[in-house]
Amino acid sequence: MITFLVCLIILVGGYLIYGKFVERTFQPDNRPTPATTMADGSDYVKMHPAKIFLIQLLNIAGLGPIFGAILGAYWGPVVFLWITFGTIFAGAVHDYLSGMISIRHKGSSISEIVGLYLGPVMKNIMRVFSVVLLVLVGVVFATGPANLLAMLTPNSLNAAFWLTVIIGYYFLATLVPIDKIIGRVYPIFGICLVIMCIGVAGGIIVKGYHIPELTLSNLHPDGQSICPFMFITVACGAISGFHATQSPLMARCMEKETDGRKIFYGAMVAEGVIALVWAAAGVAFYETTGGLQEAVVRLGGQGGVVYEICNTLLGPVGAVIAMVGVIACPISSGDTAFRSARLTIADWFKIGQKPITKRLALTIPLLAVGALLTQVDVTIVWRYFSWSNQTLAMIALWAAGAYLVKNKTAPWIAVVPATFMSAVSLTYILMAPEGFKLGASVAYPAGIIFAIGCLAAFLLLIYKKTEKADGKELAAE
Structure with missing residues (x-):
């Protein structure tokens, strides 16, 4: 209990202290802002900061910090450290910088921002990467809620029925102006999310x-290593490249840059x-990590675990409120994922x-492609989503570091987590079952070498660009 409460306090303190430092940087x-200079009544629409915060939270939350955290609990309370410090020093920094840099560049998508600061090759890689990731997110965040809704409704309203309804909703939310559905419905969903979180935490205590x-012991029932698997499994709860695709949506709606810390850094915290x-909840409710793993298998996945925990802790009424929050989160992320994919292609x-x-x-x-992919085993889709998610975060952080260098301020707030995530991303794909299945003796050194290589390439690239810019300034004088 003490570890949990201390981590909770550190998260709040991180927003107040490190978040302020990042803002000053x-x-x-x-x-x-683009919401003022480029207003179009569709995607560039001014909204109140509190409303933008709730939309940003729902956009980035989804099933990730719930399902990912439940699986992360397989490693025991050591996962608390990754969630806490990953959020403060990596995830929130990533979200803040991607959103604020987008504001400075007319609300551009993350792929266009990467191209500006890391070159045209990386821009094209990110364009493809972003669209693929966003469609995968939309698929995962349609299938998961459909299964949860099927648990709460009569048998005639099965998962296939709810999947059709959700895809239909995605079509409307992706198409219509952002303030017509998203801007009006999301604050209500946000209240459900808050009630769910408080209810589960209160029930456990x-x-x-x-x-x-x-x-610091590895408590995973199968002995799976903490690094890199835990860092990839708990993506959205610590750092997520998906967020870099969502922050530009809200960058197009903000009236003041100074609201950025509350909206971007605050939503990630x-x-x-x-x-x-x-x-x-995962490590406490089932008492042991083995018990949690058994429950995930017995109940057909994390959705069943969420339902059992909510129903036991909060009773039938509380369970419905909590489940609405859990269902609203992924649906809200799924529709904005497809919206972001549309805007990425448009850019x-x-x-x-x-x-x-x-x-x-x-x-x-x-949406047609997304509908086809819902027929694929969602656990397979999730594996590739998790890795591609963290790889996108790595690239976004390198681009943010380049922006900070160009603007002659401290790049290390982005470069340090970028270097770490570079090592994690390569190590994972080398070791993972869906990757190359190599041993740790090969994957760990390769990951470290790759991270050092990325850092060296970044420093060389920035050095050359800075030297070139200084030369132009001297010539002008």
Whole structure:
């Protein structure tokens, strides 16, 4: 219990202290934002900061910090450390910088930002990477809620029925102006999410469940190594490249840059709290990591675990409220994932999105592909989503570091987590069952060498660009 509470306090303190430091490093000012200078009534629409915060939280939360945290609890309370410090020093920094840099570049998608700071090759890689990731997110966050809704409704309303309903909703939410559905419904979903999180945390504490204290031992029932597997499994609750695709959506709606810390850094810290609560629930409710693993298998996945925990802790009424929060989160992330995919392609091919016909031309094929992928085993999709998610985060952080160097401020706030995630991403794909299945003796050194190589390449690239810029300034003088 003490470890859990200390980590909770550190998360809040991280927002107040390190979040303020990151804000001072970036130096937001009072310049006009894209919501003002590029208003189009569809994607560039001014909204209230509190509403934007709730939308950002729901966009990034999804099933990730819940399902990922439950699986992360297989390693025991050591997962609390990754959620806490990953959120403060990596995830929240990643979200803040990707959102704020987007504001400075007319609300551009993350792929276009990467191209500006890491070159055209990386831009094209990120364009493809982003669209693939976003479609995978939409698929995962349609299938999961459909299964959960099927648990709460009569047998005639099965998962296939709810999947059709959700895809239909995604079509509308992806197509219509952002303030018409997303801007109006998400605050309500946000209240459900908060109630769910408080209810589960309160139920664990009040009913006397034992949240184990920190041990650095590996408690995974199958002995799977903490590095890199835990760092990839708990993605959205610590750092997630998916968030870099979502922050530009809100960058197009913000009236003031100075709201950035509350919206971007703050939403990620709130997600870290959600992940911490569900990780604690996982290790406490089933008493042992082996018991948790057995429950995931017995109940047909993390969705069944979520339902059992909510129903036991909160009773039937509380369980419904909690489940609505869990269902609303992924649906809200799924629709904005497809929306982000549409805008990424629009930025890529310079297709204006004000006319509805042009929005339809991109929305229909994207959702058709997503609907086909829902027929694939979602656990396989999730594995590739997790790795591609963290790889995208790595690239976004390197681009943010380049931006900070160009603007002559401290790049290390992005470069340090970028280097770490470079090592994690390569090590994982070398070791993972869906990767190359290599041993740790090969994967660990390769990951370290890759991270050092990325850092060296970054420093060389930045050095050359800085030297070139200084030369132009001297020539001008």
